[in-house]
Amino acid sequence: MLKRCLALTMCILLIVSCSSNEKGNDQAEQGSALDIDVEKRVLDNGLKVLIVKNSSLPIFSLYTFYDVGGRFEGEGTTGATHFLEHMLFRKTKNYPSGYFSNFVDRNGGSSNAYTTFDNTVYYEKLPIENLGKTLELEAERMSNVVLDPEEFEKERGAVLEERKMRYENSPRGKMYSAMMKTMFEGTPYGGSVIGAKEDVLNLSREKMLDFYKDFYAPNNATVVLVGDVESDNAFDMIEETLGKLKKNEKLKSIKEKYSKNKSYDSKAKLPKVIGLRGQSPTPMFSLSFPAPKVGNDEAYALDFLSSILGDGVSSYLNQEFVTGRRPKLTNVYAANYTLKNSGVFFIQGQLLDRVSIRGFRKKLFRSLREACDKAIDERSLKKTQNNVLLSYYSNITNNSGLASFLGQNEFFHGDYAWYKNELEIYNNMTVKKVKDVCKKYLDPKKSAFISIWNKHKRTKL
Known part of the structure; x- marks a missing residue:
């Protein structure tokens, strides 16, 4: 098993060092190389x-x-x-x-x-x-x-x-x-x-x-x-x-x-803007959009989009609102939460003191419209691809991580070896696929903007 761990480490290094220069079949071969003996x-x-x-x-x-x-x-x-x-x-x-x-x-x-x-x-x-x-x-x-x-x-x-x-x-x-x-x-x-x-x-x-x-x-x-x-x-x-x-x-x-009588079709009337009274001395916000369920091809593209927009200091939203020339936030991140029968894509962060919530919300929507064209290119795709695959492999290098990984695959997809399909999807992700889901799902008319602040008057939904 030690040799297998070393081989896995080498596989990770190959992904990081080579995938920025290789496309298509070569990447698919990297993904299909993972074969867990179960x-x-x-x-x-x-x-x-x-x-x-x-x-x-x-x-x-x-x-x-x-x-x-x-x-x-x-x-x-x-x-x-x-x-x-x-x-x-x-x-x-x-x-x-x-x-x-x-x-x-x-x-x-x-x-x-x-x-x-x-x-x-x-x-x-x-x-x-x-x-x-x-x-x-x-x-x-x-x-x-x-x-x-x-x-x-x-x-x-x-x-x-x-x-x-x-x-x-x-x-x-x-x-x-x-x-x-x-x-x-x-x-x-x-x-x-x-x-x-x-x-x-x-x-x-x-x-x-x-x-x-x-x-x-x-x-x-x-x-x-x-x-x-x-x-x-x-x-x-x-x-x-x-x-x-x-x-x-x-x-x-x-x-x-x-x-019986349960539906996963949300009754939410969107868009919505909600203010909650809470203990935060500066406003925190959440911007969310309906998204597809686990296993859906578009859900994987949204995983990439969340990474490009809000994963790390070099992400689009971080550079735009945290480290940019006119910062508005102390932190920001994006995530795509997939469930068995539905999903939600969301962006969360915390505003700097004296930043207008309303003004920031308008700026955020403008930035997201621009991001669908500006933030998603071959460079950001390859970087995200490397990060996703590195994280994917590093999560299964010990007994506990591997057991959890296989169990989740079996539970959500009915097949512990679903990871092979998933890796193929990750390796064959394209700029067009990510841009398409960005424009389709990040629709202001289908959004909910929620902020929480100790100066809000509203205490509940």
Whole structure:
């Protein structure tokens, strides 16, 4: 595996040094050179399992992806998925509260979890001799959570504190929440993953148990194992633990029930200009536009556009508004956020003191119109191509990064090897494609401009 890592490093160097001079087929060959040796099996209970052997160190990373996120929540139950994620580190039928974390800590490992609109992911990184016990604990988490009433109430308080820290007391978090609510109005993406305060306060243990039983099942999960393992032996261990769990025979109808009457077509009436009162002494802003979902060809072109416009000190918007002759911002960045069923392209930053919000907004729209022609050329494309590919490869040089990478590919595209298509798209990106999406999606008539400032009078949407 060490030789493979060295080869990967050489591949990165080749991309950086050569792609600015080579086009077309040569670049496509660079992208297709990545071929990760993965063994995939689907167990009888529907659990998808991906295994990659890496014997460079006696360690492993285990990622478990569940197809459940904020998009499955409804009115009155926002935040249920995230709340449940917290509870899955607590007491189970066969283990006391805190056992999971203590086991990982005393064996020199690390573990965590995260919840998004689209999925929930749990992961562990440990020495290889702990693999068997870790799989046993993941099987316990998938099947035997009890949601102890006393712990449930304690965790409710912890979730509310987290919400306060991330949203209520964070200008950037509050602005992000407002952006999602505005851009995805009337859709499952229009809420907050952490949940509305009223919903978190009122979520019942019984409702949460139903949610757990509905979605935490082997046929709703993908397990990715990367480390110092022999695949046949590892599959046997997984069969003896996770493989013995019963599938949820009603999963399809349950998902249909949760998705009934839900649409991902936003009801937002754009354009919108919104001012929020927050704790920021100088205004912060967010300018957002509707964008396509993950996997869409135009979404990849928007990834390039976000990098050209707002990634680093040499990006177009940074030079225009931060380091230019007449600076207006202290910082700026752009991003293309792709979700399973939709997306949003946004630009965010913070104004300098005494800069007019209205005047800046007009200037920003003018600059974006000019950027579609001026900022996108062969030089900026090649630079972005190098940065994107370098980041792409560097994210998979360790067990954890590779496990996450393969799991996301399997989850979003149904194919862990989707990266081959993605690399081909990146390598064959053109100036025309990026210019086309710039003109198509950065439409002022389909935008939402949100600012947050301690001098605004408005406190909520």
